[in-house]
Amino acid sequence: MRLDDLLHSTGEWLRGEGPESDVVVSTRVRLARNLADFPFPNRASALQCGEIESLLRERLQQLSETWQLTYWPLHRLSDLDRQFLVERQLISREHAHANGQRGVAIREGETISVMINEEDHLRMQAIRSGLQLDEAWREINRLDDELSERVCYAFSEEYGYLTACPTNVGTGMRASVLLHLPALTLTKQMEKLLRALQKMNLAVRGLYGEGTRASGDLYQISNQVTLGRSEEEILRSIRECVSDIVAWERNVRELLLREMRSGLLDRVHRSLGTLRSARMMSADETLELLSSVRLGVILGLLDDLTVPRVNALLLQTRPAHLQKIHGESLDSEEQDAVRARYLRAQLRHVQLN
Amino acid sequence: MRLDDLLHSTGEWLRGEGPESDVVVSTRVRLARNLADFPFPNRASALQCGEIESLLRERLQQLSETWQLTYWPLHRLSDLDRQFLVERQLISREHAHANGQRGVAIREGETISVMINEEDHLRMQAIRSGLQLDEAWREINRLDDELSERVCYAFSEEYGYLTACPTNVGTGMRASVLLHLPALTLTKQMEKLLRALQKMNLAVRGLYGEGTRASGDLYQISNQVTLGRSEEEILRSIRECVSDIVAWERNVRELLLREMRSGLLDRVHRSLGTLRSARMMSADETLELLSSVRLGVILGLLDDLTVPRVNALLLQTRPAHLQKIHGESLDSEEQDAVRARYLRAQLRHVQLN
Numbered sequence: 001m002r003l004d005d006l007l008h009s010t011g012e013w014l015r016g017e018g019p020e021s022d023v024v025v026s027t028r029v030r031l032a033r034n035l036a037d038f039p040f041p042n043r044a045s046a047l048q049c050g051e052i053e054s055l056l057r058e059r060l061q062q063l064s065e066t067w068q069l070t071y072w073p074l075h076r077l078s079d080l081d082r083q084f085l086v087e088r089q090l091i092s093r094e095h096a097h098a099n100g101q102r103g104v105a106i107r108e109g110e111t112i113s114v115m116i117n118e119e120d121h122l123r124m125q126a127i128r129s130g131l132q133l134d135e136a137w138r139e140i141n142r143l144d145d146e147l148s149e150r151v152c153y154a155f156s157e158e159y160g161y162l163t164a165c166p167t168n169v170g171t172g173m174r175a176s177v178l179l180h181l182p183a184l185t186l187t188k189q190m191e192k193l194l195r196a197l198q199k200m201n202l203a204v205r206g207l208y209g210e211g212t213r214a215s216g217d218l219y220q221i222s223n224q225v226t227l228g229r230s231e232e233e234i235l236r237s238i239r240e241c242v243s244d245i246v247a248w249e250r251n252v253r254e255l256l257l258r259e260m261r262s263g264l265l266d267r268v269h270r271s272l273g274t275l276r277s278a279r280m281m282s283a284d285e286t287l288e289l290l291s292s293v294r295l296g297v298i299l300g301l302l303d304d305l306t307v308p309r310v311n312a313l314l315l316q317t318r319p320a321h322l323q324k325i326h327g328e329s330l331d332s333e334e335q336d337a338v339r340a341r342y343l344r345a346q347l348r349h350v351q352l353n
Numbered sequence: 354m355r356l357d358d359l360l361h362s363t364g365e366w367l368r369g370e371g372p373e374s375d376v377v378v379s380t381r382v383r384l385a386r387n388l389a390d391f392p393f394p395n396r397a398s399a400l401q402c403g404e405i406e407s408l409l410r411e412r413l414q415q416l417s418e419t420w421q422l423t424y425w426p427l428h429r430l431s432d433l434d435r436q437f438l439v440e441r442q443l444i445s446r447e448h449a450h451a452n453g454q455r456g457v458a459i460r461e462g463e464t465i466s467v468m469i470n471e472e473d474h475l476r477m478q479a480i481r482s483g484l485q486l487d488e489a490w491r492e493i494n495r496l497d498d499e500l501s502e503r504v505c506y507a508f509s510e511e512y513g514y515l516t517a518c519p520t521n522v523g524t525g526m527r528a529s530v531l532l533h534l535p536a537l538t539l540t541k542q543m544e545k546l547l548r549a550l551q552k553m554n555l556a557v558r559g560l561y562g563e564g565t566r567a568s569g570d571l572y573q574i575s576n577q578v579t580l581g582r583s584e585e586e587i588l589r590s591i592r593e594c595v596s597d598i599v600a601w602e603r604n605v606r607e608l609l610l611r612e613m614r615s616g617l618l619d620r621v622h623r624s625l626g627t628l629r630s631a632r633m634m635s636a637d638e639t640l641e642l643l644s645s646v647r648l649g650v651i652l653g654l655l656d657d658l659t660v661p662r663v664n665a666l667l668l669q670t671r672p673a674h675l676q677k678i679h680g681e682s683l684d685s686e687e688q689d690a691v692r693a694r695y696l697r698a699q700l701r702h703v704q705l706n
Contacts, residue, residue: 262632262633262686262690263633265632266631266632266633266693269630269631269632270627270630270631270632272630273626273627273629273630273631274623274626274627274630276626276630277622277623277625277626277627277629277630278619278622278623278626279615279618279619279622279623280615280616280619333615337615340619
């Protein structure tokens with residue numbers, strides 16, 4: 001597999017299907033693991049990092065036939081390719097920008113990625129479209145089991161899995177659900193929701209992880225506690241909370257449809273109109289406009305588009321994707337012009353009802 | 354002529370031609386006159402107003418063959434029809450909303466209108482597309498001469514023409530030029546211009562007269578002084594000032610084209626895109642968006658539209674025009690929906706280059 005082959009699809013997380021996919025974009029469960037015989041990456045020497053990378057890469061290669069994994073040594077990829085992987089949610093921003101020997105193994109279809117030498121020696125995640133916490137957990141748990149037979153994990157009977165940062169000690173698990181909440185955002189109810197989530201010890205972040213603003217009405221909700229609770233307990237609390245949010249978002253959408261139909265229709269069509277006509281378009285504005293369009297498609301206000309199509313545009317207009325599609329590197333202003341042209345071409349033939 | 358026949362054209366002031374029509378939309382020269390034998394309208398009884406109206410209507414009818422005038426008794430027109438005449442700049446807002454016997458005579462092609470029993474007994478104006486101060490002045494002066502042979506004007510050797518408000522005493526003339534200044538507005542230079550005009554004793558107003566905000570980057574500039582200076586002096590000072598503004602606006606447009614071409618193109622196309630896709634559209638937002646589109650047409654950034662076409666949309670989307678085209682009266686929200694639909698239909702087939 002060549003990295004550029006990924007360009008032809010959105011991968012699993014933006015497939016636009018699965019349970020509750022009108023609100024839940026995707027589900028991720030990731031496990032943090034470390035090797036008992038090496039210092040954590042931030043304390044390891046360059047030589048040790050190289051040893052860790054070689055060892056884990058080899059172990060992953062032993063699994064690769066069953067698991068259909070392809071391994072990419074990140075330190076040999078260009079900045080653009082690493083950014084491309086970040087945009088596809090296959091590696092973290094930190095992993096992209098770090099130094100030293102490190103890599104990522106990606107499963108065909110992008111349902112699994114395993115980072116080597118991120119904050120921990122191993123960060124493995126399963127991704128599913130829609131709300132599929134159990135499915136994602138079962139899959140990553142199975143991979144973890146198979147790997148654990150081949151390496152010696154740093155594990156304490158008292159604390160559980162040991163990790164570079166104490167916030168991950170215990171299960172080492174972080175389950176996160178990416179929600180599209182345009183109706184709650186539009187009706188200014190996000191503040192209330194965020195306060196409630198904070199009280200429940202759940203973290204909320206934007207699309208691209210910590211510190212990123214929630215662009216495009218996309219919010220990632222994940223557990224903060226990893227210690228003292230089982231994986232199943234953590235998953236259950238997230239599942240319950242997400243079910244409530246999904247019901248709330250749906251209610252407000254129906255309310256908007258009933259009480260503010262013409263205003264909503266106007267917003268959706270203006271967003272599409274701007275995407276079809278602008279000559280300069282930032283990545284962030286694209287997310288905002290596509291958020292309205294996505295809502296319009298889901299509410300049946302736009303016939304000639306589908307959620308997977310909208311999701312594909314979301315991904316293809318991110319800076320690294322755009323530059324790879326365009327075939328050359330572009331400065332920010334050039335990107336805005338090329339992005340606008342790309343969107344116009346992609347949306348030119350959409351029929352408006 | 355039926356009033357609704359006017360619907361089929363924009364009339365003279367939005368014809369989009371004439372000298373400097375890339376910046377100057379239209380020129381108006383109006384004269385205030387009163388009959389010597391009656392009190393000013395604000396002091397006249399209802400009976401006297403009726404006499405004034407009858408007398409002047411009859412005198413105008415004597416001229417109507419040469420001047421192709423059609424007379425409308427305003428007190429018999431509906432609110433909608435009066436508003437329709439305001440939107441076409443044929444009567445003032447005050448004249449539309451006043452009480453009592455009053456009217457307006459309109460020349461074929463809408464180059465002349467004569468209001469009876471506005472603030473003064475007679476307010477006659479000549480309108481020209483583009484910058485045509487002399488032509489407008491010559492024409493209204495000729496009509497004034499012919500009328501003065503048929504009625505006895507209130508005139509003082511010392512002060513000149515006497516008027517209901519002292520600000521009009523003297524020549525009774527107000528010359529005004531409607532300018533489209535999108536580049537000066539965009540580059541935030543209007544404050545500076547407004548201060549300069551104030552020092553020159555020139556008044557600046559929005560499209561629909563005193564107290565209206567300058568929507569759509571349209572500014573009316575007119576003389577404030579009517580006393581102690583001849584008509585020719587007043588016209589010369591306005592002409593000189595307008596020439597300077599026209600040159601300034603053109604310079605800034607060229608600068609924008611040179612230095613900010615992609616930003617300008619983006620703005621123009623977004624405006625058109627919004628006009629083509631919105632489902633709710635206020636009259637004011639329409640003016641704003643059409644201002645960008647008009648600039649785009651003039652700068653050659655939009656091939657498939659013309660200034661007269663844009664001007665027609667400007668007029669047809671005003672509330673009274675919209676309701677007359679639609680064929681029934683509409684509340685404000687219905688107007689916004691019908692306006693958006695009308696704009697979409699009118700602009701659907703415009704090819705974007």
